[in-house]
Amino acid sequence: MSxxxxxxxVLDGRVIDDLTAQPLPSASVLLLDPYNKLVGYATTxxxxxxxxxxxxxxxxxxxxxxxxxxxALTPYVWPMRDHVYAELEVRLAPHTVLLxxxxxxxxxxxxxxxxxANVEHRRTHGFGVQIxxxxxxxxxxxxxxxxxxxxPGVYAVHRGSGxxxxxxxxxxxxxxxxxxxxxxxxFLDGQLATRNRPxxxxxxxxxxxxxDVEVIEVFRGLGTIPPEFLTPEARCGVIAIWTKRSN
Amino acid sequence: xxxxxxxxxxxTACVDLNKNDVQxxxxxxxxxxxxxxxxxxxxxxxxxxxxxxxLGVGLSGATPGAQHTWALRxxxxxxxxxxxxxxxxxxxxxxxxxxxxxxxxxxGTQLARDGSYAVVxxxxxxxxxxxxxxxxxxx
Numbered sequence: 001m002s003x004x005x006x007x008x009x010v011l012d013g014r015v016i017d018d019l020t021a022q023p024l025p026s027a028s029v030l031l032l033d034p035y036n037k038l039v040g041y042a043t044t045x046x047x048x049x050x051x052x053x054x055x056x057x058x059x060x061x062x063x064x065x066x067x068x069x070x071x072a073l074t075p076y077v078w079p080m081r082d083h084v085y086a087e088l089e090v091r092l093a094p095h096t097v098l099l100x101x102x103x104x105x106x107x108x109x110x111x112x113x114x115x116x117a118n119v120e121h122r123r124t125h126g127f128g129v130q131i132x133x134x135x136x137x138x139x140x141x142x143x144x145x146x147x148x149x150x151x152p153g154v155y156a157v158h159r160g161s162g163x164x165x166x167x168x169x170x171x172x173x174x175x176x177x178x179x180x181x182x183x184x185x186x187f188l189d190g191q192l193a194t195r196n197r198p199x200x201x202x203x204x205x206x207x208x209x210x211x212d213v214e215v216i217e218v219f220r221g222l223g224t225i226p227p228e229f230l231t232p233e234a235r236c237g238v239i240a241i242w243t244k245r246s247n
Numbered sequence: 248x249x250x251x252x253x254x255x256x257x258x259t260a261c262v263d264l265n266k267n268d269v270q271x272x273x274x275x276x277x278x279x280x281x282x283x284x285x286x287x288x289x290x291x292x293x294x295x296x297x298x299x300x301x302l303g304v305g306l307s308g309a310t311p312g313a314q315h316t317w318a319l320r321x322x323x324x325x326x327x328x329x330x331x332x333x334x335x336x337x338x339x340x341x342x343x344x345x346x347x348x349x350x351x352x353x354x355g356t357q358l359a360r361d362g363s364y365a366v367v368x369x370x371x372x373x374x375x376x377x378x379x380x381x382x383x384x385x386x
Binding site: 125221222223225227230231232235 | 272273296301350386
């Protein structure tokens, strides 16, 4: 991988139906790095467009999915050169199974998804601190990190220049048992986004917007971390972010 | 650029230059309450690395304001053995108003991969009645 560009670069494109060439709104687009780690996530707008802003040039690929379509995994691309916008077009092939029309009648209020039911269970029976959608709307933060750093023991550390280069650190991560810093583990919709190597910290505010967040869970100690988030680096703290998509 | 061939990927050879020779291991336990304390629940987890063992415990359903002691022991809950480390290695479990408590200990020793270990929570230094216990299992 060559040297990173200091300036922000943008990757944009659109998702369309492979047969009709019509744009696909609400498609899920994941941005993966060469380690296959999630570094960005977006949903397409009504015109099928998506956009990612990244601080570093590099090889990336996209994993795109939409209801009723086959999932697509693109080849690696190096789109971010000289800050030129890359315009990618991803075509999704529809599933061939034809479904009969279905009429849905609501008999009861919308139920919480199993994912968020687990989050709620942890809120009442488990450990950690939660930042709910209602709290986010009341606070209306510019960045997700703005709310996290208001919690005791949670800090923002600047990496590089610019306001967008903040990574989250916790008290424990300042010095682990090995004597060196370790990386707070950040999960986005259950997927580990943190790369566990030097410089692998996730710039959280580039990963997700407060507008997309349903709830945030913060676990500061090993004894409080749910088994599904337990990794060797979890001793440095875990942040689990659940977006509206998880509901 | 156009990606029409779905599911097509280019293979790349990635080498992790930061790979450590000593692979850390994680351990976990569910704490089971003693019969006299049925409302208690808890969990424990440990990360073993070349530098030692980082061990954490969480307790819920406890009496607010209470301060409990805990430790890692060789053996199992049914047959606990010698304590690992000194009493001073284990910070007290100070129970919050919500009945929850958490604490962490850093031990200089590594757990043996095939060893048996148990996390034991006791009422206090003076009263060593067992509150809860869990057998650590390596993942």
